[in-house]
Amino acid sequence: MVDTARHTQGESDWVPTQDGRRLHAMVLPGPPDAATPTVVFEAGSGASRSSWAAVQPEVARHARAIVYDRSGLGRSAPDRSNRTLRRMADDLNEVLDHFEPGPFVLVGHSAGGPIVRLAAAGRPGRIAGLVLIDPTDEAAEVLFGNRFRRGERYALAAGSVLARLGLLGVPFRRMLAELPDDVRRDFEREGFTAEVLRTQRQQARTFLDELATWRDAAPDLGSIPVTVISGGRTGSGMGPAIRAEANASHAHRAAQSPQGRHVIAERSNHYVPLTEPDVIAAEIAKLLQTG
Template sequence: MRRVWGGWGIVTEVERHTQGSAEWVGTRDGRKLFAMVLGENGGTTVVFEAGAGAGRSSWATVQPEVGKFARAVVYDRSGLGRSAPDSAGRELDRMADDLTDVLDHFGPGPFILVGHSAGGPIVRLAAARRLDRLAGLVLVDPTDEAADVLFGRGFRRMERGFLAAGYLLARLRLLKVLFRKQLRNLPPDVRRDMEREAFEPSVLRTQRQQARTFLDELATWRDNPPEHGSVPITVISGALAGDGMNAATRAAAIASHAHRADRSPHGRHVIAENSSHYIPLTEPDLIVSEIARLLPSAQSPDA
């Protein structure tokens, strides 16, 4: 709470959260997903999908800027943030169903979907199920089936090792130490949210649940990817190695992103020159500008 002195004394107001107002979204099987909303309804709605172990807070430097010119929605997938776990599993197909439930809740659109990392395939699959409501996709350093490196034994061993180490660090209350720099750059209310929610053992359990089938499901897309018709697709690649990606992996990721943009009749490939994988933290303004490019001209912040 804060106190504001007015002409008739003290007026008490509830402080506004950086990521807007809270809202619960019901899924088709009765679960509740926690969402936060900025901006007014009436135009395009931008919905953000976070990476594998991340929740709504990972968009805290992007969503508020988008909320100045569009309705901007972030949410926590089941088992992350404030959303309860999903006892039925975390298959890619099921996560996309949850996202379509989010879209239906905030409908009728039009929507721009923004997905980071493993969130990229989720928004691609959900988009294919709601093409009539889509204004565009922005994929931020997405996981993509065109990158052969994802399906080798080495990558899977690395992923298992990362998840095991992360779970141990979470149990020891040490996981957030690895993210001290990122936390320092966040607004105080978002930093408090992440310190309470983002580094718990339950988050790593959800990541492991997702990882059981994610790559196998993604591999099937190599022959039969989701179709997006003429929906504009922008793919943003980090230029730098780091954040767990060596130079060879980074090169493979950029090549897969270029391929994804080339497959779209309205594709665009953008390089984030000063970033590795966590572009939402290192170059949020670039993501904001690419979202704005997809808005109808009458709603564009530059109009």
Template structure:
């Protein structure tokens, strides 16, 4: 491989947009599920750079950029949860019949849940990493929504001034040079913040509807990896409520598993990638 995250490949969605993916083929002769990664709200494929190559020692491992992020074309039709889940299913269609294990971080958690509920027959399991979850009441309070309304315009201003990467410089430390260059070029742009704002426009309202009518996952195994620490915008109280929502999520799965990344806050793929790798490998190795 000439790049840490594998070989590039383009996926064409049902309405003709081009999504950028990168593929590690996995070990020769591997017969288990393919693993596909879904990043957080404003994150690109690069957010999985410490996890995907390690998973690829055991299984084919694929990352991609959602529309309007990284190298993928923007979506003129908007960024609702339904459209993002449709795009993920288009990615899965492109790479074969499955089975698939889907890994989603943060806002990627609801996206993989909805995509899996649409086509459950090809999903071998979900690994949700510190996911946004509708069982967390804090998401729907005034304080959270006010914070979001403040942060998005601030992010747009910082992006225009070229200062956004300074705020997130911690994410650029200790990573391979090729991934760092990708992040510096792609992750802190005005377009990224524009896409994040479009996603946020309907995300919480759609998620609120799931409190009465959630995606049905049936007997799909679900593992949730929660951060064990506050910080990164999480107070101790918010962390406790988020983790309680994660425990509730796994309780609804017949093969639910809840794991705490004790040394991590929200950015578990960066701070404790080994925890995620272990849980994904466990999922891909489980008997059918």
């Protein structure tokens, strides 16, 4: 049984980067005799380690489970350099270096999907599998239109205003109420600040332009097994047309892997880690059995 008496997400650790930053991680060690890959989670664009709090303890029943905060999010130091996809993937590989030996299963939600794909392509030999949850994917044409980009700019501007007013977390109150008290306190203290919006804007400057280049030359994942989990419902800014296109892109991504799976989280919109963590944990467990 996993001991989470001190904190639901385990013990804190600090990952030093080559340029002197420190990235905050939390580790649940898993069963003492587990011979399974380590599972490392990558959150969405403005999310921290706390977004995995309903998934990580379930995974830790089978394997070591590690969450971390990207630079400028949660407790991790901000980054003075541009937050390009390559920069974020390099940071993730530094996290993996810190927690060697592998192999690793990488789990990415939303914008975290491209980050784990790029990190895995750089060092495929130590990656046992990927689980992508409602990922941002270059196969979705809608991402690159002017309407989507205007919507993104509006959302970031509105979010900045709400953060200054202390109201950014209001839409998430119902979902957060289901989380353990220690995680909810972390979320409320760290997850809805002006610094989070600054980091999101920094990440967004080049994210879609970089992702667009993948349409001609996507990161090569070789034979790495890939499971893609799509939300089955609209909401959180995704109407029926966008949801349909997103899920089609997810099916396409899974089909590129020789061991690909596409799964629908029927009761969820975009925030599957909070609304159907059991679906994610079950798919990770399947990969761990073959990893």
